[in-house]
Amino acid sequence: MRSYLDFEKPVAELEAKIEELRVVQADGGGEVQVDEEIARLESKAAATLKEIYEDLTPWQKTQVARHPQRPHCLDFIGALIDDFVPLSGDRKFGDDDAIVGGFGRFRGESICVIGHEKGSSTEARLRHNFGMARPEGYRKAVRLMDMADRFDIPVLALVDTAGAYPGIGAEERGQAEAIARSTEACLNLGVPNVAVILGEGGSGGAIAIATANRVLMLEHAIYSVISPEGAASILWHDTTKAQEAATNMKITAQDLIRFGIVDQILEEPAGGAHRDPQAAIAHAAEAIAAAFADLKALDRSAVRQSRRDKFLSIGRGKL
Template identity: 50%
Template sequence: MKHHLDFEKPLIELQLKLEELRRAQQANPLGLQLDNEMQVIEAKLAETRRQIYANLSAWQRVQLARHPQRPYFLDYARLAFTEFSELHGDRLFADDHAMVGGFARLGPHRLMLIGTQKGRDTKENILRNFGSAHPEGYRKALRLMRLADKFQLPIVTLIDTAGAFPGVGAEERHIAEAIAVNLREMMRLRVPVLSAVIGEGGSGGALGIGVADRVLILENAYYSVISPEGCAAILWKDRKATPQAAEALRITGRDLFEFKLVDEVIPEPAGGAHHDPAAAATALKATLLRHLQELLALPEPERLQRRYQRFRSIGHHTVRRRANPPAPDERSSPATPAPNPVPNEVR
């Protein structure tokens, strides 16, 4: 394994020992059989992997979501979809390589596939801007969504971004406006829209292509209003509090499902999607197909109303009346009308 995380060290030690035994068996001129010993280590490796990944903390899942060997958008476009044909440009400014989209097939369904793409090395990360899209990326995504709406093609978006790019150029080209327009226009799309968080789901940058009828998330992905590091720096004034911030943010798939912010958590292979990208893609494909078929069966007005209500109902606040209302002479002066009473709870 070229890259490993701190909590994976017990696995690395067992894997190295297993590889050492395999090399010894291959190089042994006497034909010494080490099969039994290797089987014991393989069983221990499987059990250790199961125990580690069944009890991951929120911060450990964030680390897995950022794993450099984790499958990215184009990997899933190749493994879970067929006939992907990329389209380019926003027809206004440029072609943002951090946002990728085009026609594709999911099983028997023709659709529009859109997502954020990170790089595997320094050169590609510079090209892809580390998966953080510019305004032209979100405008390209909206152009493709409108094209899909015109031809009555379902839309699937795969989200893997730390957030939209916050640079000066992005601000000059109105990144906030580009995302806001996407939120508004995605509410109006007449075709089914499916979103899946496959890695990082960072704030408005993720939501800019995430307004959907169904929102799914991979087991070791996360979806958050801010990164754990940013939260720790603001609230704790200390980056060392990042694991604590990750827990407090409730950003894992299990938490999001509990809050009804996602519709399903898609299981990953043992050890994470990067250990078996093909199996991860198979699970993603099966889940997307099931939800897409359910959405296609719904009448369009009902589907649009559900989508709107879904996002309008996220979050609520409570306003409580005072237990003992003030006496008449303690209320607002005659020149200032008393405020209208408010309900106990406003959602």
């Protein structure tokens, strides 16, 4: 069943009318002809949806990025990666299901995939901790990146997290250090790495695996140092000002490409990736393949230098 966001109410009403007419059509046995009315409403709904999504505010984009039916890491892995073999554990404490990682094949080539998984059901969300990784998740990511580097296998990061888990246990086990080590592992890779911001790219929890040669971002995703609610709480002690925070923080793909923080915006289907996950994943696949192709000719030293130059250039002459 489709879930609608608040600002999608006009589309929801039109699509509800379409469903009612289809029921009438099915029960009418040909006596009631409503084909033309259905076609008219479908056209109006599509036009309304397009109009709404052409002018989304940063807060509305935040809502789209968090949509529960948006395709997640495991959806991308299932559609794009053949012979995927997940690996578990950090060899120090345990496993963390908030980060999924392993090896497989992308279009016939070996690849290492690391990503945040939020889960698509209540049970899965609890198991994956809503994509908020603990230290062992980032240490697992480091272990996988070390293996990929040793065997000359490129790395794909699929980013979708509100941020690293802020619990006491995570802090006791070295959350900040684990994030720093994971970021360092990204920077030290001698193989190409590409990151895709699928939904939310939250704080160091995202950067820990998104410090890549190429950073791609879905059209309605967000990428920020803190959530809008967190920023509003710190700046104004008032979480109801999250919309104002989202606008001022410049967290959208359109803002971030202007600043040079992301390299490419990946267009989503009309109405967001949650309306047509297969199309969104297919479009992302082409961009991922192109990004790796651009980096394929570089030797290990050049790969590292390219990544270093990318991050050192952020903010210079982009304002």
